[in-house]
Amino acid sequence: MAQSIAKEFTKGLWTEIAPFRIVLGLCPILAVTNTVENGIGMGLATTFVLVFSNFFVSLFRNSIPAKVRIPCFIVIIATFVTIVELLMQAYTYPLFLKLGIFIPLIVVNCIVLGRAEAFASKNAPHLSIADGLGMGIGFTFSLAVLSAVREIFGTGAITFYETPIVLFGPSFEPFTFMVEAPGAFVCLGLLLCIMNLIPKK
Amino acid sequence: MDNKIKLTVSHAPFWHDGDSICKMNLHIMLAAMPAVIFGIVQFGMPALGVILLAVSSSMFFELIMNFATKRSLSTGDFDAALIGLLFGMMLPATTPWWVVVIGAFVAIVIGKQIYGGIGANPFNPVLVGVAILMVSWPGYFDSDAALLNYQFDFKALAPLAALKHQGVSAIDFFPIKTLIMGQQVGTIGTNFGLGLILGGIFLIIKGYIRWEITISYIAGIIITALIFNLSNSGSYAGPMFHLFSGYTLFGAIFLATENSSSPVNLIPMLIYGFLGGLMVILIRNLGAYPDGTVFAILLINLINPLIDYIRPKALGRGVNNA
Amino acid sequence: MREMIKMVMVLTIITAVSGGILSVLKTSTEEKIESQVLKFQKAPAIGAIFDTATNDPLKERFKIPTKVKDKDIEITFFPAVLEDGSKAVAFEAKGAGFGGDVGLMVGIDLETDKIIKARVTTHSETPGIGSRVKDDATYVSQFTGMGFDATFKLKNNGGDIDALSGATVTSKGVSVAAAQVKKLYLKLKPQILNKMK
Structure with a gap:
């Protein structure tokens, strides 16, 4: 039993890491990865939603009729997204301001519904939590990597809580393209390319 | 009976007169020469440096990509050289070397090779390179500022x-x-x-x-x-x-x-x-x-x-x- | 038929429960959220604008309902009494920037009708480019001392506002916000004076 929990947890970290291996959840990964802070914040918010929605979907999986399962899942997911939104507004307001519209958009993030449909609706709650946690952390990690690449090259520093950690000297001239929208596409493409060069196992 | 063999010929964008890609690219480079030589005369050695660096780094990245994608070497068709030349022509003479190299990288790798090399690029590689540089470092494309140290006998303002x-x-x-x-x-x-x-x-x-x-x-x-x-x-x-x-x-x-x-x-x-x-x-x-x-x-x-x-x-x- | 009833039941229960949870959470976080909005968006700007205030503009804030583009909205005003005894008021307006609305908080001297200071409050502009309108206080300092006879448009559109180089769209958002401030102020000034008596 313990082994399968570990298995469900670790698959989201590498072999099925959401944006890079199964290419899901691209909307947030393209939109909010201009700073590492945003990327990680978005990743954690998604992880929270994933874990709880997976847990509740899995808990009710036997009582939800198959025909209305998608509306049920969406209601559950939307509830947690709204909870995250309210909590972020109340406790991490600056981050909420930066992520803005992308927090409510977690509802339509393919990863969340995808996991609910593909995993949580068929497996026991403890496995679903492990799966949600693994997927969420994998997603957070991917966002962090992409946003780190973009922020470092795009601004020459990484900023946490308004304090920049300058990585390049003053002679560095920011590669502004990277933090702009098209830079996200090019960067994601290159990272996907690198991921494909590394064999799965 | 009449369904057995159907040779369907597409209408013609057929256009070949025995030329090779290599010959075509050399001719285009030749056609660009008057403007290039004029630019070098006008802006001096830095202009020559930018052009040469653009051409050579483009060919270099083409070679790298040939090795990376395990294809036969394609620098011989001078397509990379042509891209480099046109790209260099679009830069002000004072562009720093690293901007030129990054631009050549973007043009060749992201603009051309990623799509499958010559003939497969949906965008003009030269422009992909220039556009990304323009968005990133608009300062170097501001000809007024870039050419501040030059003395011209005409109005020194970018029109x-x-x-x-x-x-x-x-x-x-x-x-x-x-x-x-x-x-x-x-x-x-x-x-x-x-x-x-x-x-x-x-x-x-x-x-x-x-x-x-x-x-x-x-x-x-x-x-x-x-x-x-x-x-x-x-x-x-x-x-x-x-x-x-x-x-x-x-x-x-x-x-x-x-x-x-x-x-x-x-x-x-x-x-x-x-x-x-x-x-x-x-x-x-x-x-x-x-x-x-x-x-x-x-x-x-x-x-x-x-x-x-x-x-x-x-x-x-x-x-x-x- | 039984299946149908079950579907309706399950869906109703789930939505009812989630609705209940959310309404509880909403009411319990409402106060916290409002104080956060004040603390992170308005307070720094107000503090910078009225650095010599002898009262607490945040506490004395009042709202005036008005119409903007046929929409009913409430605008929050922050009154201040400055060290030299002059009365002033600050409020916020928004203009569309590159990544979304740019909020501009403007402090106005009620006697001379001149801008004391302006600060950008919220924005979602590109870091390092558009975000400089907020980070770089010298940019908005150009508003200081401007009267409402000025044209709040960018200079290349025939106005009086300098654009921040490389961030023209964001600067345009700021100038639109400033123009909005002018419009609201001229319209609501009697009500503001009335409230501050």
Whole structure:
């Protein structure tokens, strides 16, 4: 039993890491990865939603009729997204301001519904939590990597809580393209390319 | 019986006269030479350095990508060299070396090789490189600032930037004749209008670029600029000024006509060129950038596959699975 | 039929429960959220604008309902009494920037009708480019001392506002916000004076 929990947890970290291996959840990964802070914040918010929605979907999986399962899942997911939104507004307001519209958009993030449909609706709650946690952390990690690449090259520093950690000297001239929208596409493409060069196992 | 063999021949964008890609690229480079040499004479050794670095680093990245993708070496067709040359011509002479190298990397790797190399690129690689540099380091494309240390015997202002910031009164500084003779502040290889036109005529006669695109592009520029100018000559410059300043002629002759990103049929070519000219003027007159050529041509590259569906009806009976 | 009833039942229960949870959470976080909005968006700007205030503008805030583009909205005003005894008021307006609305908080001297200071409050502009309108206080300092006879447009559109180089769209958003401030102020000034008596 313990082994399968570990298995469900670790698959989201590498072999099925959401944006890079199964290419899901691209909307947030393209939109909010201009700073590492945003990327990680978005990743954690998604992880929270994933874990709880997976847990509740899995808990009710036997009582939800198959025909209305998608509306049920969406209601559950939307509830947690709204909870995250309210909590972020109340406790991490600056981050909420930066992520803005992308927090409510977690509802339509393919990863969340995808996991609910593909995993949580068929497996026991403890496995679903492990799966949600693994997927969420994998997603957070991917966002962090992409946003780190973009922020470092795009601004020459990484900023946490308004304090920049300058990585390049003053002679560095920011590669502004990277933090702009098209830079996200090019960067994601290159990272996907690198991921494909590394064999799965 | 008649269903057994069906040889369906597509209508003809067939066009071959025994030339090789290598020969074509060498001819295009030759056509660009008057403008390049003029630029080197005008801006001195730094210009030569930028051009050489652009060409050599483009060829270098092409080689790297050949090895990385395990394909046969393709630097021999001079396509990378041509991209490098055109790319270098679009930079001001004072561009730092690392900007040139990054631009060449973007042009060759992201603009060309990722899509599968020569003939497969949906966008003009040169423009992909230039566009990304323009967005990232606009300071180096500001010819006024870049060429501050030069002493010119003509008005030392980039014509289009002056038009953008000072309004139409600025065009009095730039008589058309001096613009044609390349006496304007700008990039290395795109100033010398006369040289570019000569190169263009040479290429059109040799058949390496399609006159339909070049002419309709220029027509697009002239007609659109004229409409703006007639509607309000107080705020929009006239067509001749637009035609001979900035990247316009270079775009019409060397950029819009790039083979794999431009259409092959007559009507699409005319639409393609005209829309390019239209977009250039729209961006210049209404947009935020002083010169819209780069983005305009990228945009028409984007619609190229779509408008190329407008094609002559094949002779004979229509066949559904053709 | 049984299946149908079950579907309706399950869906109703789930939505009812989630609705209940959310309404509880909403009411319990409402106060916290409002104080956060004040603390992070308005307070720094107000503090910078009225650095010599002798009262607490945040506490004395009042709202005036008005119409903007046929929409009913409430605008929060922050009154201040400055060290030299002059009365002033600050409020916020928004203009569309590159990534979304740019909020501009403007402090106005009620006697001279001149801008004391302006600060950008919220924005979602590109870091390092558009975000400089907020980070770089010298940019908005150009508003200081401007009267409402000025034209709040960018200079290349025939106005009086300098654009921040490389961030024209964001600067335009700021100038639109400033123009909005002018419009609202001229319209609501009697009501503001009335409230501050």
